[in-house]
Amino acid sequence: MEEHERVSLEGLQIYSISLTPPNxxxxxxxxxxxxxxxxxxxxxxxxxxxxxxWSFMDYHEDIFPPWHCFLLGSVLHTAFALLxxxxxxxxxxxxxxxxxxxxxxxxxxxxxxxxxxxxxxxxQWRGGWAxxxxxxxxxxxxxxxxxVVTFVILVGIRCVRNTLAPPFVIIMDYRDSAFIFPTxxxxxxxxxxxxxxxxxxxxxxxxxxxxxxxxxxxxxxMDIFLSPNDPxxxxxxxxxxxxxxxxxxxxxxxxxxxxxxxxxxxxxLIATDIFLTLSFIGTVNMWRGVWSTIDLYFLPxxxxxxxxxxxxxxxxxxxxxxxxxxxxxxxxxxxxxxPAGLCVVFPVYYIRQLFQKERSKKQKRLLNxxxxxxxxxxxxxxxxxxxSVKNNNRENYNNNSKxxxxxxQCEHMFNQ
Numbered sequence: 280m281e282e283h284e285r286v287s288l289e290g291l292q293i294y295s296i297s298l299t300p301p302n303x304x305x306x307x308x309x310x311x312x313x314x315x316x317x318x319x320x321x322x323x324x325x326x327x328x329x330x331x332x333w334s335f336m337d338y339h340e341d342i343f344p345p346w347h348c349f350l351l352g353s354v355l356h357t358a359f360a361l362l363x364x365x366x367x368x369x370x371x372x373x374x375x376x377x378x379x380x381x382x383x384x385x386x387x388x389x390x391x392x393x394x395x396x397x398x399x400x401x402x403q404w405r406g407g408w409a410x411x412x413x414x415x416x417x418x419x420x421x422x423x424x425x426x427v428v429t430f431v432i433l434v435g436i437r438c439v440r441n442t443l444a445p446p447f448v449i450i451m452d453y454r455d456s457a458f459i460f461p462t463x464x465x466x467x468x469x470x471x472x473x474x475x476x477x478x479x480x481x482x483x484x485x486x487x488x489x490x491x492x493x494x495x496x497x498x499x500x501m502d503i504f505l506s507p508n509d510p511x512x513x514x515x516x517x518x519x520x521x522x523x524x525x526x527x528x529x530x531x532x533x534x535x536x537x538x539x540x541x542x543x544x545x546x547x548l549i550a551t552d553i554f555l556t557l558s559f560i561g562t563v564n565m566w567r568g569v570w571s572t573i574d575l576y577f578l579p580x581x582x583x584x585x586x587x588x589x590x591x592x593x594x595x596x597x598x599x600x601x602x603x604x605x606x607x608x609x610x611x612x613x614x615x616x617x618p619a620g621l622c623v624v625f626p627v628y629y630i631r632q633l634f635q636k637e638r639s640k641k642q643k644r645l646l647n648x649x650x651x652x653x654x655x656x657x658x659x660x661x662x663x664x665x666x667s668v669k670n671n672n673r674e675n676y677n678n679n680s681k682x683x684x685x686x687x688q689c690e691h692m693f694n695q
Contacts, residue, residue, distance in 0.1 A: 322445040331590025349406025355399035360479040366458040407491040426496025437614040442559040450604035460610030514571035521565030536620030
């Protein structure tokens with residue numbers, strides 16, 4: 280960050296503050312750091328929370344029958360989708376007077392919302408999973424058929440990206456991303472309330488259910504073919520496959536981005552879907568490996584205690600890390616929706632978002648200091664190199680991408 284006097288015209292002093300982005304080595308270091316944080320900390324905690332909640336429902340199976348879980352989870356998820364704009368306007372917008380009471384109230388409400396929504400997601404997933412187990416069994420043939428059919432439908436409606444979860448997605452607990460998330464057709468409730476309801480229902484009941492079924496199919500195939508008689512070896516194989524594929528994905532991501540920047544139309548969509556499919560397989564194996572490892576080694580003789588710790592402590596730790604929203608599998612994102620190579624860039628921004636947030640605070644403080652020091656004959660300019668180059672390109676997808684506003688700023692500043 281640099282400050283210098285640019286020009287003096289008719290007694291009017293013009294000062295400029297140039298916001299220089301970090302150099303290339305810092306960018307790469309932060310990128311690697313974000314990847315490590317996602318793989319080693321955030322993803323295991325997210326999986327642990329899901330495992331604890333899911334296992335609690337299995338432990339009390341008489342209270343959580345399959346169809347009841349699926350219907351209750353679907354209804355709650357749909358309700359949150361319908362209310363997302365109202366909740367965002369009420370608790371996340373800049374309207375109203377700022378006060379400590381309002382800030383604390385909004386913080387508490389957002390955390391309660393995250394917890395209830397996470398339970399709703401797991402209810403829907405466990406219910407849909409158990410319904411298929413109940414009616415189709417665990418044979419490899421039915422698993423392959425269900426997986427292929429549901430995946431083909433997801434490809435057809437351009438929703439393969441919705442099969443991803445941590446480590447390829449990190450959602451920070453920031454105000455603008457607390458309650459709001461996109462639906463398939465991006466319809467706003469104010470303008471078309473009827474279509475808005477249908478859009479929310481389709482996004483949750485159709486796309487969301489297809490994602491559950493395809494996850495269940497791949498997971499079941501791993502159960503069948505990865506050393507089914509040796510749970511420990513099966514868990515380690517999933518860990519190795521999962522972490523290996525995920526590492527490969529992050530390594531080849533710059534190459535895929537370069538490739539997609541030079542493709543358009545159907546070829547760009549095909550390349551994106553192949554990349555997302557490989558990422559999905561890595562995600563499922565990573566989740567299965569971490570989940571099975573927890574089952575095997577974390578307090579195996581005290582099942583209920585193990586369940587409660589993974590259910591509660593993991594979510595608390597994610598909240599302390601300011602990324603508890605990462606446990607929520609919500610929203611519908613369209614394949615190859617972003618321009619050029621951004622369609623294969625995953626929103627894995629943790630340290631970079633903190634870095635950008637601190638940088639913005641310094642910028643604001645510097646601006647306020649200069650405005651206090653200079654008189655009315657001074658103009659202060661804030662320059663962010665290259666900002667105007669990408670703003671126009673982002674207007675078409677800024678509200679639709681999986682990357683939030685802060686993540687867009689991070690991606691711009693750290694773009695290589």
